[in-house]
Amino acid sequence: MHNAGMRYWLIKSEPGTYSIDDLKRDKTTGWEGVRNYQARNFIREMKKGDLALFYHSNANPPCVAGVAAIVKDAYPDPENPTWETVEVGYVKKFPRAVSLAELKANPRLSDLLVTKKGSRLSVQPVSREHFEEIAAAGKKSV
DNA sequence: GCCAACGTTGGC
């Protein structure tokens, strides 16, 4: 699963629009509609086998809800080649969602982009260490 | 619902 050279990401979605449960139901989905150049450039770097934290934005509370996998290398949006689409697959929903407050409270995650004020980037790279830390937190029951 | 932070657009 953790192949050499694989990368880790965080992808945001509003659960009212598309949640981890929707992904669980669908198994895979095309991650489309990203209209931010920085986020697009990160999508372009996504490779099959990469893992992504599935983040629920505009949620109560905002949280990392689970893990998705990149199941196919990114490709230009056929409708609008300026933008990029990537296919993501369901991996798991955390037994316990890891809230933004908890991310902020963890000193080991102080560099995590999503904890920074005003961080609106909807696709972000995450270090392996941060990914493991959050995945471990999601496993723990309270 | 409010508003701060950020991105984009377009006049100059």
Add this chain to the structure above:
DNA sequence: GCCAACGTTGGC
């Protein structure tokens, strides 16, 4: 190239 106006994101 600057910057004001506007639109969007997303926490609270």
